[in-house]
Amino acid sequence: MTCFRFGGTEKGEGILPHDLKLYGYGFLPRIKTEEGSIEDDGVYFLPMLKSDYLPHSAKWDFLKKLIESPKIMKICCNAQLVLRDFYKIFGTYGVKPKNVFDPIIAAWMLNSDLESHTFIELIYHFTKKTQQATLADSNIHRFVEDMVDSLHLWDLLTENIVKFGLMDAYKLEMKVLPILSKMEVIGIGFDRDCLGKYKNTLQEKLEDIKSEATKLVGHPVLLTSPKQVATVIYDEMKLSVSGKATKNGQKSTAEEVLSQIDHPFPKLVIEYRQISKYLSTWIENTSLSAYSKEISYLPLRKQFQQPAQKEYYEDQIRIRAHWKQVGTGTGRLSCKEPNLQNLPKTTMMIEIGEGKSVDLTVRNAFVSREGYTLLGADYSQIEMRILGHMANDKYLLEFFANKGDIHSLIASRTLGKPIDQISPKERNHFKTIVYAVLYGMGPKTLSGILKISIQESSNFISKFLGKFPDVKKFIDYTVNKAKEASEVRTILGRRRVIDFSDVHRGERQALNSVIQGSAADIIKLAMISVEKKIAKTPALQNVRLLLQ
Known part of the structure; x- marks a missing residue:
């Protein structure tokens, strides 16, 4: 399933996403024959520009049933953009997509450090089509070829997703995808x-x-x-x-x-x-x-004369940023515009x-609508907790169990001083030192941050690792295993390929990807849990997830 759009120029150059009109949707169904084999059943196109032989309401009813069907698998490149259309038409809780899978996210999970994760680049990279055949922009004139390419790409990627044991992590990402689409539609109030x-x-x-x-x-x-x-x-x-x-x-x-x-x-x-x-x-x-609702929310409904229940945020100026699921190597979400x-x-x-x-x-x-409140929630010291868990360091685990100030406790143990004698400067120094170790920062860089000599910086790092030997063992184990396998895994099995052609960069990425990637896994699980709670609780019907 693919959507096609156009703007004010042939290639859509200089056109903002909310200015692009929807041409229509392309489909390449696969069916199971009586003999049990799977065959392609031709290519179809549902035009959305004109209400010709079929009224727009009937088209959208068909699309809604399709996107909500648990029995039909929908393979859709750039699914976040596609789902955004559905939420604009039916409201963010007026449609419940099921069984939607995006090949682009699968490609990112196999190698998050590819130079580009655009559809055209992925087709060239994975299918090895000639570069000349893939340079042209994907548009309505190529929709048959795009449909075939999408399905071919999906076959290649899923084979590797299964091979590398990434299916559970991939399904997690596909649960996050519709949440991001909703966040882009809803935005956040702005003064x-x-x-x-x-x-x-x-x-x-x-x-x-x-x-x-x-x-x-x-x-x-x-x-x-x-x-x-x-x-x-x-x-x-x-x-x-x-x-x-x-x-x-x-x-x-x-x-x-x-x-x-x-x-x-x-x-x-x-x-x-x-x-x-x-x-x-x-x-x-x-x-x-900052755009008003007239720019980023209503045009799609106006294009199709499609009524929908008015949502609580529609009458407010809001910022609607773009959330990128494939924007980082560690698995963290990124945000732009x-x-x-x-x-x-x-x-x-x-x-x-x-x-x-x-x-x-x-x-x-950044403000809430009248009668509502912005509520922020965050994990306390999530990356430090992940370090303590993965390293199984008895001191860090004890510090967290006792619910003290983790950075003061680390400074106290490392310096051999009672915690009540740790100065704010010493506490902040060791906060920086621990995160420097986590992110693979060397003594030279750390010395510049702390305004101390390189030798002092090196001594601080050595003292910390000496007092927390299980952390040192974990770091060494993670880096050595990454060198053997050319990859690392997060707490939920997310994979990142590590290139050790630059040894220091590879070592830094190996440790950083395990810790930050595991934090990203946990936060995404939290987003999914919050979204499920909202959907199932009538008292929360006007609660919306806005940012991550």
Whole structure:
């Protein structure tokens, strides 16, 4: 089953997903003959642009019965996009897809580090069709070929999914897929005015900084230009910095260099850059992603004159990000347009006058509908708990069982000091050290983060591993097993192929993929459990999963 869309240009270039109209759906049924063999039963196309021989309501009734049938397996590339159409037409709980399988997700599970997981690239990679035959965009003129290719791809991938023991993990992913489709349709409430006020405040502050910089220098300077800033600092002001201040033969204006110079101008440059980045990344980009229901929810219904029960979120401006199931090598979900998983937690304090300041928090712009509440839930120290479980480290397991502050307890054991004598600095240092070990970070990188020498950094890592020997054994075992098998497995059996052509990179990926991938498994199980609870509980009929 495949859907075909078109936009304002032949190839859909520059067209946003909500601007694409639905051409129709293609089908290549497989049937079981009286002799018990499986045969293809021709290629069919259900046009959706015009209500010609069949009214749209009848077409959608047929599609709904098909997508909900537990007896019919639906093989569908980019199924997340297809299901999104159904949720827009019937409401997020007005249709219950069953037995939907996506070959693209199967390909990602077999090798998450492929350069691309697009349909065209996967056909070329797995079926070895000539590149010329696969370069053209998949569209209505190629739908028969696309249907055949999809089925061929599925046959090849499922054979390997079974071979590598990934079917259970794959079925888990297919339970997550419709949840992500719903999240994209629902989105999250957004207060444009909030970020509008923030934008004005930041732009005024940037102008104040530019004026102050001009007074200091004696002429205007483009504070975002490394070349102009370097000329002012090193040539005009003759300011010096301890240590190496050049990079690739150029005078450096990096923050770690400028922060060492005791002069107001470099401090203004740093402040200007930080505010500019905050403004462009979190204020302006996020605001551009906010659409009303008229853009991202209703066009499909308007195209097909299809009524549906109005959902509680339809009359609110919302941000509808794109959730990528195949976006990472570890199995974690990723988010873009905008990235709602990486919104800054911290508050930016902006001085707006003598003794006056204003606090800016991007997350304040995300709001619930009137009468509803946004509820956040998270696992505490999930990756540390997975480490304790997988390493079977008696000390970590004891620390978690006693429900103390895990990082202070680790610092206490490693340094041999009573926990009440552990300073906040020592606690934070060991928090960073433990995660550095988990993510395969070396002493050099860690020293830069902690602002200590490489030798001190190396000593801290050695002390930690010496006091937690089971963690060291687990790390060594994981890396050595990965080198033997060229792969690692998560707690639920998810596979990641590891390339050791770069030994350090391979070792880092091996450990990181087991820990982060297992965390991803557990969080996806939680999403499925929450969704089941919502569907089965009448009192929760208006509860929706919005973000992960």
